[in-house]
Each structure stands twice: as C-alpha cells, then as structure tokens.
Amino acid sequence: MNFQDGIAVVLLIAGCFFYLAGTVGLLRFGDVHSRLHALTKADNLGLMLVCAALAVLAADWRISALLALIWLLGLLAATVSAHLIARHARRGWE
Amino acid sequence: MDTAHLVDLLLAVGMVVLALQVVSERAVLRSIILFVVFGLVMALAWTRLQAPDLALAEAAIGAGVTGALMMMAWRRLLIINPDQPADTPRGRSRVAVPVALLAAALVATIGLSALNIDPHANGAGLIALDELTDTSLGNPVTGVLLLFRNLDTLLEMAVLLIALLGARAVSTPAHPNEAAVVETSAPLVGALLAILVPLSILIATHLLLAGTNEPGGAFQAGAVLAAGGVALVLTARLQPGERPGVVTQLAVTAGLLAFVGIGVGIMAFGEKLLVLPGTWAIYVIETAMMVSIGLTLALLFAGAPALVGRPK
Structure with a gap:
C-alpha cells in the first residue's frame, strides 16, 4: 500500500464514520428537527470525505472535478429537502 | 471470497430482503419508499453486471420516475378518500405462499439452466457486434x-x-x-x-x-x-x-x-x-x-x- 492509498483509506474510514453517525442519529433521535440535524450535517461531510478519497485514488483532475460536482449536487438536494421537511413539520404543529 | 464477491452477495441478499419488504409492508407509503430503495440497489446490481445502460435506466425510470408516479397516486388516493388511509388489508391471500414457491422454483430453474449454457460460437450477439463496426455507433x-x-x-x-x-x-x-x-x-x-x-x-x-x-x-x-x-x-x-x-x-x-x-x-x-x-x-x-x-x-x-x- 503506497502513500496515496493510505490517505484514501483514512478518508474513506472517516467518511463511513460520519455516515454511520448520521444514520444512528436519524434512527435514534426523538423528533423531526433533531433527526434532520443529524442526517444532513453528518451525511454531507461523509459524502465529501468519500468523494475526496475517490478523487485521491483516481488521481485525475477531470474525475476529481466530476466528484466535486456530485458532492455539490448532493449538498443542494439535501439542503433544500431538509429545509422543506422542517418547514412542513413546523407548520403541521402550529 | 474476495471483496468483489462480498459486494455482490450483499447486493443480492439486500435485493431479496427489500423485495420481500416491498410486498409485505402494510403501509402503502412505506412500500413505495422501499420500492425506490429497491430500484437504487437494482441499479447498483446492473452496474456490477457491467450493464451501465440498464443501470441508468433503472435509476432514472425504475426508481426515480416510477417512485414519483406512485407517490402521486398515493396522494391522490388520500385526497379522494381522506378518512381511509390506503393500507393493504390485514391477512395474507391464500394463494400468496403457493405463488411465491412457484416463482422461486421458476427463478431457480432458469438460473440453473442459464449456468449450463455455453456461449455459442456463431451467436446472434457476435454477428450483431460485427455488423455494428460498419456503422458509426x-x-x-x-x-x-x-x-x-x-x-x-x-x-x-x-x-x-x-x-x-x-x-x-x-x-x-x-x-x-x-x-x-x-x-x-x-x-x-x-x-x-x-x-x-x-x-x-x-x-x-x-x-x-x-x-x-x-x-x-x-x-x-x-x-x-x-x-x-x-x-x-x-x-x-x-x-x-x-x-x-x-x-x-x-x-x-x-x-x-x-x-x-x-x-x-x-x-x-x-x-x-x-x-x-x-x-x-x-x-x-x-x-x-x-x-x-x-x-x-x-x-x-x-x-x-x-x-x-x-x-x-
């Protein structure tokens, strides 16, 4: 295993940890807002770390740019859907 | 067993479990969400089988558009009949177990006979690939x-x-x-x-x-x-x-x-x-x-x- 693989493995493990933490939060937290809080923050970071690991492994600018784009699109979708779910939940209670 | 086989095994088991949950889930909305998840896992399976065209189609049509269509149908059912959530009735149909066993036997028979097929030397696929080189596709x-x-x-x-x-x-x-x-x-x-x-x-x-x-x-x-x-x-x-x-x-x-x-x-x-x-x-x-x-x-x-x- 060379230096490049080592960095990728560390990034992948860190990414998986954040995904695991986000999923545990989604399953264990009590209400909609806490669950969204756990899911969106941890998963966005997890996706970034996994994308970074893949970019390191690919060692190619084009693929790295595409991975960054995937991460940004994931951020966009997660942000807006979490925002809409949270608004809907609050409106439902009032 | 190497990592690639482990991934395949996870996908195969995951698909069967998800498929079972899709049909046995009583709440229709959960069934729909599970169906979308099933479609995404299916797309991964097509990717593993080196069929990226099918993977794209499955993700976009099977999981995406079909999921959206079913959710809209569920919503319209709620609007038409708000008192009665559209849940599947209690109890299992009497034909469920025989049909499931028959389907499993069919899949097993097809799978086992597919394992024994030798690739034909002059199969249609090879002829088609030859013809394709004459086109610009x-x-x-x-x-x-x-x-x-x-x-x-x-x-x-x-x-x-x-x-x-x-x-x-x-x-x-x-x-x-x-x-x-x-x-x-x-x-x-x-x-x-x-x-x-x-x-x-x-x-x-x-x-x-x-x-x-x-x-x-x-x-x-x-x-x-x-x-x-x-x-x-x-x-x-x-x-x-x-x-x-x-x-x-x-x-x-x-x-x-x-x-x-x-x-x-x-x-x-x-x-x-x-x-x-x-x-x-x-x-x-x-x-x-x-x-x-x-x-x-x-x-x-x-x-x-x-x-x-x-x-x-």
Whole structure:
C-alpha cells in the first residue's frame, strides 16, 4: 500500500464514520428537527470525505472535478429537502 | 471470497430482503419508499453486471420516475378518500405462499439452466457486434435499439402513448393545485429550481448525445427531462391544464411521428421498412423520442392532459 492509498483509506474510514453517525442519529433521535440535524450535517461531510478519497485514488483532475460536482449536487438536494421537511413539520404543529 | 464477491452477495441478499419488504409492508407509503430503495440497489446490481445502460435506466425510470408516479397516486388516493388511509388489508391471500414457491422454483430453474449454457460460437450477439463496426455507433445497446430491433423500440413508443391516453381516459381531472406538494413560496425553492431545471436539460442532452458511443440514450434522457418537469409540477410552476395545445400534442407524438416518418419514408427511396438512412436519422429520432418520453412522463405525473404556466 503506497502513500496515496493510505490517505484514501483514512478518508474513506472517516467518511463511513460520519455516515454511520448520521444514520444512528436519524434512527435514534426523538423528533423531526433533531433527526434532520443529524442526517444532513453528518451525511454531507461523509459524502465529501468519500468523494475526496475517490478523487485521491483516481488521481485525475477531470474525475476529481466530476466528484466535486456530485458532492455539490448532493449538498443542494439535501439542503433544500431538509429545509422543506422542517418547514412542513413546523407548520403541521402550529 | 474476495471483496468483489462480498459486494455482490450483499447486493443480492439486500435485493431479496427489500423485495420481500416491498410486498409485505402494510403501509402503502412505506412500500413505495422501499420500492425506490429497491430500484437504487437494482441499479447498483446492473452496474456490477457491467450493464451501465440498464443501470441508468433503472435509476432514472425504475426508481426515480416510477417512485414519483406512485407517490402521486398515493396522494391522490388520500385526497379522494381522506378518512381511509390506503393500507393493504390485514391477512395474507391464500394463494400468496403457493405463488411465491412457484416463482422461486421458476427463478431457480432458469438460473440453473442459464449456468449450463455455453456461449455459442456463431451467436446472434457476435454477428450483431460485427455488423455494428460498419456503422458509426459505438454503443451496442443503441445499435440494437435503433438499427437491429428498431420495430421493438417503435412499438415501445406506441405503448407509452397508449398509456398516456389510457390514463387520460380513466383519471378524473386534477385540480390546479393538487399536484403541488411543497410551499411554493418557500425561499429556497426558487433557487433550487433555477439550478435543477437547467441542469436536467443539460444532463438529458448529454445522455442523448453520449448514447451513440457511451451508456445513455433517449429513454434515460427522457426520464431525466421528466424529472425536471416533475420538479416544476411539484412546486406549482407548471400546473395541470384542461386541454392540450398543438405544441403539447406534437411533442407527445414527436417520437412516434419521427420514427414512422423516417422509417416509412425511406421506402420511397427503394429501401426496406425501418432501415434508417444514417446517423443523422438516429439523432433526429432519438431527440424526438426524448422529448416525447419526457413530456409523457411529466403529464402522467401531473395526471392531466396538458401543463400550463402559473397564472400571473
């Protein structure tokens, strides 16, 4: 295993940890807002770390740019859907 | 067992468990969500089987558009009958176990006999690949869909049109705001649409053009286009209309018209039926098919014969 693989493995493990933490939060937290809080923050970071690991492994600018784009699109979708779910939940209670 | 086999095993077990949950879940909404998850795992399985065209189609049509269609159907059921949530009845049908056993036996028989098939030396696939080198197409899937078996593709377009007509015949007209499920004035919605809709057009065009040489094609592109339309319907930027205008009618039938027009028109030049005259014909037909597929799926989602802009 060379230096490049080592960095990728560390990034992948860190990414998986954040995904695991986000999923545990989604399953264990009590209400909609806490669950969204756990899911969106941890998963966005997890996706970034996994994308970074893949970019390191690919060692190619084009693929790295595409991975960054995937991460940004994931951020966009997660942000807006979490925002809409949270608004809907609050409106439902009032 | 190496890592690749472990991934395959996880996918296979996951698909069976998900499929069981889809059919045994009592709450319809959970069933629909599980079906979408199943579609995504299925797309991963196609990727592992080195069938990226099928993976794209499964993700875009099987998981994406079908999931959205089923959720909209569930919502309309709730609107029609708000007191009675659409849950499956208690208890299992008496034929469930025999049917499941029969299906399992069938799958096992097909799988076991498929294991014993030797690749034929002069199989149709090899001949088709040889013929494909004479054309300018690099993607064998597109070659089969538009050159070798294009009657099938033509009839698929006809089936899609008939499905739309059937849905129009049986469904009650949707209220203008029924399809919109989000607060249309929420601050981030406009920003999301401003990025998402141009992006869906861009990705659809890319899939269409890439389809000649790489994975992609009219069906995947049309589904991505429909996703943009679904986003516009959900946020009430497009609303169900009463009657389709000329543009809608032309766009819905464009794929069929282009296919039949070129395929039959070629006979005037002494060729056989549906022999496409060149790459330009493939581009014209695929573009028309993409527009038709995208609009048909969006119309099915909105449950309306036409889509109109939001009244100012």
